[in-house]
Amino acid sequence: MFRPRRLAFTMRTREMLLCAAGSIFNDLSKYMFSFSLLFLMEVVELSAVDTGLIILIGQIVDALTSVISGYLGDMVNIPVLSQKIGMRKSWHLLATVFMGIVVPLCINRCILCGGRHQTWLPTVYYGFLFSLYNMCFSVVEINHLAFITTSAVSVEELTDLSAIRFAMFIELY
Secondary structure, three states: OOOOOHHHHHHHHHHHHHHHOOOHHHHHHHHHHHHHHHHHHOOOOHHHHHHHHHHHHHHHHHHHHHHHHHHHHHOOOOOOHHHHOOHHHHHHHHHHHHHHHHHHHHHHHHOOOOHHHHHHHHHHHHHHHHHHHHHHHHHHHHHHHHHHHHHOOOOHHHHHHHHHHHHHHHHOO
16 A cells, blocks of 8 residues: 655655765765875876975865855755755756766876876876866865755654764774
């Protein structure tokens, strides 16, 4: 027999789990980039100054993007996606797709360098990719956290969503 009350509980539980799992890729890529200094200096063989400059550029872009990420999620429509899944979810999805493209490029050798021994080209290449990565990271993180606060019905549910999110990441780690 069909029980609507049971279905509502199941749908809410599913929504809570999906919301909690929504930034697993973001969290994994955040911790994956803790090795970026080692990668850039040992694998790509950039100097410490160039590596520091790349990380600095990425952090500055992250700081600037963090300021406008909330505004984008609250006020700016993405034409097709925003009508179907909402503004915050559409920005979250779009930035996640871009991160899925940028992350593999960041952890590979410079495609444009092609064996040429130019000192500036890898710095510009990785600086651009790390800037894109930090922009996407900021948009995903801020919109996901804003989505958690707006989808929670009570303070207890907000706490549950945050705890499930962090517990899912700890399990993966």
